[in-house]
Amino acid sequence: MxxxxxxxxxxxxxxxxxxxxxxxxxxxxxxxxxxxxxxxxxxxxxxxxxxxxxxxxxxxxxxxxxxxxxxxxxxxxxxxxxxxxxxxxxxxxxxxxxxxxxxxxxxxxxxxxxxxxxxxxxxxxxxxxxxxxxxxxxxxxxxxxxxxxxxxxxxxxxxxxxxxxxxxxxxxxxxxxxxxxxxxxxxxxxxxxxxxxxxxxxxxxxxxxxxxxxxxxxxxxxxxxxxxxxxxxxxAPSAGTAPTTPAAEESQTPVSNAPAWTVDYEKSAILFRSGYMGQPFEGRFSKWTAQIQLDAAAPANPDKPIDGYIRVVIPMSSAQTGEPYYDENVGQGDWFDVAKHPEAVFEVTGGVFKDSDTQYEATGILKLKGVDHLVRLPFTLKIDGQTATAHGETTLKRLALGVGAETLTEAKGDAEYVQDDVLVVIDIVATRQ
Ligand code: HEM
Ligand code: HEM
Structure with a gap:
């Protein structure tokens, strides 16, 4: 028409x-x-x-x-x-x-x-x-x-x-x-x-x-x-959730065939260091468990990961700073929200890079407050007979991890209240099983 x-x-x-x-x-x-x-x-x-x-x-x-x-x-x-x-x-x-x-x-x-x-x-x-x-x-x-x-x-x-x-x-x-x-x-x-x-x-x-x-x-x-x-x-799985290996999630069956290591918790520690109003402070997680498998005897190769699997579970209520005021707040909703998310989990499923005889790097997913974050953890590892001593440090940005953002708002956006950078220091002593 x-x-x-x-x-x-x-x-x-x-x-x-x-x-x-x-x-x-x-x-x-x-x-x-x-x-x-x-x-x-x-x-x-x-x-x-x-x-x-x-x-x-x-x-x-x-x-x-x-x-x-x-x-x-x-x-x-x-x-x-x-x-x-x-x-x-x-x-x-x-x-x-x-x-x-x-x-x-x-x-x-x-x-x-x-x-x-x-x-x-x-x-x-x-x-x-x-x-x-x-x-x-x-x-x-x-x-x-x-x-x-x-x-x-x-x-x-x-x-x-x-x-x-x-x-x-x-x-x-x-x-x-x-x-x-x-x-x-x-x-x-x-x-x-x-x-x-x-x-x-x-x-x-x-x-x-x-x-x-x-x-x-x-x-x-x-x-x-x-x-x-x-x-x-x-x-499908949520976009915020990286795929976790079902075997590791469901039955705790290791996804790797590498030798397993038993952590000596007495000699090991997970610390975090940050600053409050410009003053440095240090805290630690008093409770955590780690499942570690690593083929540390494999030759170093910066291009190809060696066989390994790491899973660290941290009950967030175990965070201690030695300062009662912080300890009271740190489990609260806006910080770690312990009531809703009692645990943080760091899991490395893709093997571990061995850059040299003592220098390693693990990249894994840190699940914190229900959200997954990709975290790289470089660490040194020294083997003495059956005992391995590892030391790793990584800096996390707590605001990007959704930790303590609201508290800052109450403090009228005073970003110096608690420093954004949090250095996580991991010291682990373990023996080969
Ligand atoms: C992001 C913004 C715009 C997009 C993506 C867009 C896209 C298009 C496309 C794809 C056609 C072809 C229609 C067809 O024959 O299949 C078209 C036609 C036309 N557009 Fe836009 N357009 C935009 C903004 C504008 C604006 C701001 C004007 C105003 C000047 C305009 C005027 C026209 C006119 C007059 C035609 C008809 C052309 C014809 O008769 O052959 N467009 N536009
Ligand atoms: C016609 C549709 C769209 C237009 C014209 C558009 C345009 C833009 C522009 C101009 C930017 C800023 C880029 C820059 O300067 O870096 C931007 C950023 C962004 N867009 Fe779009 N966008 C469109 C659709 C979408 C869709 C469908 C999504 C997701 C579902 C999306 C997600 C984003 C995100 C997440 C950013 C921020 C990037 C960042 O993380 O920094 N956009 N978009």
Whole structure:
């Protein structure tokens, strides 16, 4: 059906004669355009925002992620609608212009998919960040990613963050060309092109070729994809949880065949050192258990890990600083939240790097307050007969681990209250079993 064009004196005939896009194409074009422009602005603002206590940064990132996933679903609907409903014939223009316009349109479609997808892959791969929840409801991750090994996910998150950030510039470049083209056509060529996408605002047009068909398919497919991914995410492990080896989790059966070591707890210690108002303080965990297997006799090789498995379980209520005031607070909600998360677990499943005869490095997952963090622990190890003496140190950022953030807010953001850096010192003496 071709709608009748009503001509009036103040509208150039070309404008009035142009057929416009279907209402659905127009609505999707502007909804997605506004959302994308808003997302770029918000993306940059949140990047520049300081994180930490009291900052709305995390809440804004969560909104950014949920709106981004929505854009992706709308884009899927739009592409299907576009395939089922070709746009009206374009106004006469030189071939190069028509080619340029089509190329920019295709690239814009590619970017409308790539931009949210790269962000979503990054967010699903991130281990330390907060789960991607759809507007605070259920978790939504790109299927398959939360199940990947922690190191692969870390690399993916870094790589895709770069791509996500760079693509914003690509989309801006395309948008400049796109808007320049639309404005040129509308105001220089006066061929009513802008009116095809914004009827009413830039002059009258003829109606669309027809009202279009396939809305059920376009929106139905997008809704189905959304539901399928939500379903997979709900049944898969959380993005914040790196995959733990089921054998190690369930039955405590070692995942390694390396010799086991029995820890002498009398001679071993896990200490933490930090600062309070500029004054250093030291604490220790009075209770913990460690399951250690390590093929310490294997030759050193910085490129390939030696066989090993480490699992340290620390009851958080055993943290002691020797200072009653700290000890009273340290188990509280905002610090270690002992009531909800009684234990912290550090587990190394991927073997241990032996860089030299005495220098080792273990990379594992520290599960603290229900969230997994990738932690590298370099340590020295000396073997004397059947006895091994290990010393390792690693600096953790307690705010990044979600420890004591609220307390800082109460203290009006005084970051010197308790220093962010916490040095964890591990001394272990063990005998070969
Ligand atoms: C991020 C923002 C935007 C994106 C991703 C975007 C994307 C697109 C795409 C993919 C098309 C091709 C539709 C098709 O034929 O399949 C299109 C058409 C169009 N866009 Fe945009 N657009 C954006 C912003 C804008 C803005 C700000 C304007 C205003 C100047 C505009 C004006 C138009 C016009 C007039 C058309 C129709 C062109 C024609 O009739 O051939 N767009 N847009
Ligand atoms: C069309 C959709 C999107 C646009 C235009 C967009 C744009 C941006 C921009 C411009 C930034 C700042 C980049 C920088 O300067 O480094 C950003 C950051 C970010 N985006 Fe998106 N984004 C989109 C979709 C998504 C989606 C779907 C997700 C996740 C589900 C996401 C997750 C993130 C995250 C987590 C950051 C912060 C990166 C960081 O950790 O520093 N984005 N986004």
């Amino acid at each position: 071709t709608a009748e064009a009503t001509q009036s004196d103040d509208i150039p005939s070309a404008t009035a004669g142009q057929q416009r896009y279907t209402a659905i194409a127009i609505a999707l074009h502007w909804a997605i355009a506004l959302l994308i422009i808003g997302m770029i602005a918000v993306g940059w603002i949140m990047e520049a925002m300081p994180g930490g206590p009291g900052s709305p940064k995390i809440a804004i990132i969560q909104i950014h992620k949920a709106v981004g996933i929505t854009i992706l679903m709308l884009t899927i609907a739009r592409i299907i609608w576009r395939v089922m409903n070709p746009p009206p014939a374009e106004p006469p223009m030189p071939k190069w212009q028509s080619l340029l316009a089509s190329s920019v349109h295709i690239l814009l479609y590619v970017l409308m998919v790539a931009m949210p997808l790269t962000g979503w892959i990054m967010a699903s791969a991130e281990i330390d960040q907060h789960d991607t929840r759809y507007f605070g409801t259920f978790e939504m991750n790109v299927p398959g990613i939360p199940g990947l090994p922690a190191e692969t996910r870390e690399g993916m998150a870094d790589g895709f963050e770069q791509v996500h950030s760079n693509l914003a510039w690509v989309i801006i470049g395309l948008l400049v060309l796109h808007v320049a083209g639309a404005v040129k056509h509308q105001f220089i060529d006066k061929d009513g092109l802008l009116a095809r996408m914004a009827p009413g605002l830039f002059g009258r047009t003829a109606g669309p070729v027809d009202d279009g068909q396939g809305g059920i398919w376009a929106f139905g497919a997008a809704a189905l994809i959304f539901a399928a991914i939500a379903g997979v995410s709900l049944s």
